[in-house]
Amino acid sequence: MTSDFHTEDMIYTDVYQESISGDHLSLPEYDYYNFGIEEADPGVPVGRPTGTNSLGFSWNVSFPHSYDNEGDNLVDPSLHGPAVSEKTLLDLHRQLIHHSVFESYTLTGLSSSVVTFKPFMLKPKGLYLLEVSAISEERLQGKSQLFFHTQAVPEGMSCQVQPNTGYEIHTYFSIFCSSGKEDLLYEYSFSVGTSPRKLLYEGRDFQHYFSLPSGDPNDDYKVTIYIEMKNRFGATTKPCPVKVTVLPSFQRNSSSQLNPDHELYMYGVGNLTGLSKIGSSRDIINYISLLIAVLNRLSLDADSSVQLLTLTRTSIITAACQLSITDKGMLFEIIYRLTDLIRVSSQVTFYCAKQVIQHVQHIASLSHESKPPAGHILDTGMVKALVSLLSGVLEAPVLSFRPGHQLTNKVLYTITDLVLVGEASLMIC
Structure with missing residues (x-):
């Protein structure tokens, strides 16, 4: 039995022999091997013939040295879920801050060429989008946006002030702070009554000794000591106030x-x-x-x-x-x-x-x-x-x-x- 064999019917296998007589192919002299090449899912044909071809050969033939599903599922579909695109900054959820609220955050207002934020108004570890508009003669000239983030402030630190009561000049007070693992910058200051704070020390020493003036007589001679910590990014903790009693010395009495x-x-x-x-x-x-x-x-x-x-x-x-x-x-x-x-x-x-x-x-x-x-x-x-x-x-x-x-x-x-x-x-x- 012979059949016409056109180029569109030819396939490539590992080993084959051809015997061509004119336009026809002699089947007895042609050893044909089918290794059962198939897609990952054999139940869904994708551009490959299935069933019986024009020569009467079956395309789905098993061989003694082959294994079920050999070569199938090179990537386990159960491990590869649907692709999730990574979100960009523009995809993040944004919450608009009202103009009046934003103005209360700043020291310079909304129309200044420089924006200065008040201390501790922005949340630590926050991401903010600042939008700036340029207006001339009541006409919008352009806009620009800037993403910026705030650093995390030092956490988990503890400080101790001793003693609770002392005398002006004579008593040596001390501050001791647990250093932890961070290389921090410490700032110690004090105030009496409603007077402005005065700097005691600024540096990397987590222990400091100092003397104090007498406290406010209208407040039981209290003096307020403030402790602040700053990390290498400049993020600062809120001032931690500690009150001590400092009695006056150098009194003239009988x-x-x-x-x-x-x-x-x-x-x-x-x-x-x-x-x-x-x-x-x-x-x-x-x-x-x-x-x-x-x-x-x-x-x-x-x-x-x-x-x-x-x-x-x-x-x-x-x-x-x-x-x-x-x-x-x-x-x-x-x-x-x-x-x-x-x-x-x-x-x-x-x-x-x-x-x-x-x-x-x-x-x-x-x-x-x-x-x-x-x-x-x-x-x-x-x-x-x-x-x-x-x-x-x-x-x-x-x-x-x-x-x-x-x-x-x-x-x-x-x-x-x-x-x-x-x-x-x-x-x-």
């Missing part, structure tokens, strides 16, 4: 055998001298603040020794003028403390007035340097602070005598120079 004026000079100035040798500028300026508070309080007492208080004031002014200026913030602190010291002008000596004037002239000379903390240091705020300090020096009685006339001229010259340099810096900016 039951005490100590003279508070003498005690302040011997104990307070003695500690300041030792701290000036080994302590940081921050620790020194904080201790100076404590001494000033007690010194000015004792100056209001008519029974105080003016001579001892003047010696104490002179020593503190000298220590303040010798402080190294590490940054602009520290410089402001020094100026404010010197202003507090010369406020009691009757205890300002000729030597103290001369020291303060020279210190201000040194600060003014920093504006001509390029290294920190110089360089545009004499801005409007700094000039006002320095002029206020020099104005206080002019009120010292010692300048009304003949030796003080030269210092008065120096003060006036320095004030003029400061104002001119300040205006020049303002024009450059």
Whole structure:
């Protein structure tokens, strides 16, 4: 039996022999092998012949060395579910924040070229979309969108403040925080009553010792200590307040055998001298603040020794003028403390007035340097602070005598120079 065999009927197998006679193929000389090649699902034909072909051969033939489903299901369909496309930022659910609510989040409002958010208004580990519109003459010029995320704040930390009660200057308080596994930046501060917070320490030490001023007498002499932690991304925890009781020292009463004026000079100035040798500028300026508070309080007492208080004031002014200026913030602190010291002008000596004037002239000379903390240091705020300090020096009685006339001229010259340099810096900016 012969049959026509066209090219469209030809298949490829592993081994075959052809015997062609004219246009026909001799079947007895043709050994045909069918290895049963099939799709993953044999029940669904996809472009392959099934049943019997025109030559009478069956396409579904089993062979002795074949196995059921051999070569089928190379990928198990049960392990491969329906494809799920990954969501992009634009596919995420978004919740619109009302304009009035968003404005309450910021310090700069909605129409500023710079947006500054209030502290702790945005949630940690949050994703936000900020949309900005440019409008000119009441016409929309364009829009832009920005995705930004907030970092996670430090968690699981614990701190301890000891002791609960102490005395101003005399008692050493301590803060100890569990460091955990993170490399954190710590900030400790305090406030008395409604006064602004004052910085105690900022750095990586999770343990710190310090002294405190007496607390608010209207609040049982309470002082509030604040603890904040910041991670390497700048995410900061909310200030954690801790209240301690700090009682006043250096009291003048009949039951005490100590003279508070003498005690302040011997104990307070003695500690300041030792701290000036080994302590940081921050620790020194904080201790100076404590001494000033007690010194000015004792100056209001008519029974105080003016001579001892003047010696104490002179020593503190000298220590303040010798402080190294590490940054602009520290410089402001020094100026404010010197202003507090010369406020009691009757205890300002000729030597103290001369020291303060020279210190201000040194600060003014920093504006001509390029290294920190110089360089545009004499801005409007700094000039006002320095002029206020020099104005206080002019009120010292010692300048009304003949030796003080030269210092008065120096003060006036320095004030003029400061104002001119300040205006020049303002024009450059």
